Amino acid sequence: RFQMIIELFVNKMRLLHLCPTYLIGLLISPCHAFAPTIFYGPSRTTARNVKHDGAWADKCAEENSDTNQRDKHPDSGDSSIPRRVFFQRTGVASVASISSFSRKSEARGLVKFPCNDYEFQNTYHFFRAGESLLEEEGIWSTNPLFLTNRESALSAKGIEQVEEMCKKLRSDGVAPTIVRYSLAASAIDSSNIIGRELKIGRDRLVPEFNFMDPRAIGSWDMSRLNVTLEAVWAMDVDEAGKDGIGGRPPSNDDGTPHETLSDQVVRLQNLISVLETQYSGDTILLVFPDGTGPALLTCLIGGIPLSRVHEFEYQNGEVRLNITYESAHSLLTSEPSNEYLGAISRGREKLKSLLDNPDQVLNVREQQYEEELKKEAEIKAQLEEQENARKKTEAVGNSKGKSEQVVNETSFDGNIALVAGFTAAGVVGSVSLFKGNDTKDSDNPQNEQIGLQFYNQTAEREMNEAEMNFLGSALSRGGNYRQINSNISAEALSSSVNYSNELKQVSTIEMRPISTNSNGKTPKKTWDPNEDDGGEAWLGTLSEIISQEEYQESDEESYEEPLDSNGQVNGGDGVFE
Secondary structure (H helix, E strand, O other), X not given: OHHHHHHHHHHHHHHOOOOXXXXXXXXXXXXXHHOOOOOOOOOHHHHHHOOOOHHHHHHHHHHHHHHHHHHHOOOOXXXXXXXXXXXXXXHHHHHHHHHHHHHHHHHOOOOOOOOOOOXXXXXXXXXXXXXXXXXXXXXXXXXXXXXXXXXXXXXXXXXXXXXXXXXXHHHOOOOOOEEEEEOOHHHHHHHHHHHHHOOOOHHHEEEEOOOOOOOOEHHHOOEEHHHHHHHHHHHHHHHHOOOOOOOOOOOOOOOOOEOOHHHHHHHHHHHHHHHHHHOOOOEEEEEEOOOHHHHHHHHHHHOOOHHHHHHHOOOOOOEEOOOOHHHHHHHOOOOOOHHHHHHHHHHHHHHHHHHXXXXXXXOHHHHHHHHHHHHHHHHHXXXXXXXXXXXXXXXXXXXXXXXXXXHHHHHHXXXXXXXXHHHHHHHHHHHHHHHOOOOOOOOOHHHHHEEEOOOOOOOOOOOOHHHHHHHHHHHHOOOOHHHHHHHHHHHHHHHHHHOOOOOOOOOOOOEEEOOOOOOOXXXXXXXXXXXXXXXXXXXXXXHHHHHHHHHHHHHHHHOOOOEOOOOOEOOOOOOOO
């Protein structure tokens, strides 16, 4: 029997991780094994229902009588007791032992608020991260997807605030053993500075993934702090209630949640319960990215109505030590400050304006994007106006240039005709004077009715025999240059202007008879000596052409071809053109 008890005890020692009730059973089983053997006779029910002979019946009745006496007097001289009494007594003892452990088991589970009858297993300090870059710009960001963006990192002022807080902790002799921080960029930077300044190892800097996220405000996300912060405070005061169920911001279509205070309560209750279960006897510094999170947890611990949560709002870089039920109530004042009441009054007006204009764009990034689009449209319109003005200027210049070109060409052609005519007249006159042929063409009346029309636009033309004869006869009769010009210039100039484009390929001068009047005489044109015939303009153009040709010839004469070692042009055969 002893060997059997040892084997039973060894086998059941492997199950020591079970509940205390099982351990009590292990202790009771050996005692029961060493108990003396008890004779259990048939029950009274069996004695009544089974027919036996008279001797057996009398014996059973006597034993039953003894059993009843032992039941009534368990401390009698006979140490044996019935099984029913034994298990009843041991069961009571087991229940008593289980109830003695129940309170410690409940202490490591879910933390219930308020914590007036609960003693924390750890010491908790609450800290709000330093000022972020977005807060420096006055922008309120709550979307959990964008909390890790570097635009939410600490600003220069925020870094100074965290360093000042670390100096305060050192001066107060506070040495956190655990730093639990949110995954917001400002909280990450703050925890890194705390670890460096307070010499806390990286294994003690523990991130919290979502339980410390700030309350999301829906369509008011990424708005100006001076527009929506006081409005949210006023909404919580008027609508949140004791449990924070009311006061929900408007929804958004970009995935930003729109939460009440009670939604954030769920996360904070899970946070403190996990910390109480995971750690024991530690000093834990909680780094929040916003001011409402630590204020809300303080109200929960102290059992303060959540409609007053913003009276406990944390500022950037602010730390509060050893938050308990008593310390939370010590922060509560009977009446809010005048500054807080003024903020709530202004917030009610802003809230009314926001609710009356639900389509108003509050997102700062969207406003900046719209402004950029407007600027781009204005710049594009200015460029189009400049381009249109440039095209118009070019069109006016081209039309003016064409008109000047036509005038210049007309003057050029007319002056060519005049110069050529005068030159030819001079040559013919000279020839007539020297040769004495002045009467040859004087008898020819047809020459008096013939005029010259010039169709060629070039200056290099030669006089044919008919022209020579005509001009010679005119000069021989004593006609002057005005009479010649009256027969030549008027018709020639008008014809050269009208047919300039058709006669560009003509290289000779054609002679056509001019129509006569009813008397058979050619009508004469009155000559005006003050009339501008375009000669000066033509001479100026001709001088420019001559000077340009002389300049090109001088350049060609000054240019020297490079020679090689044999005195030949590089790449040539030594022959100069």
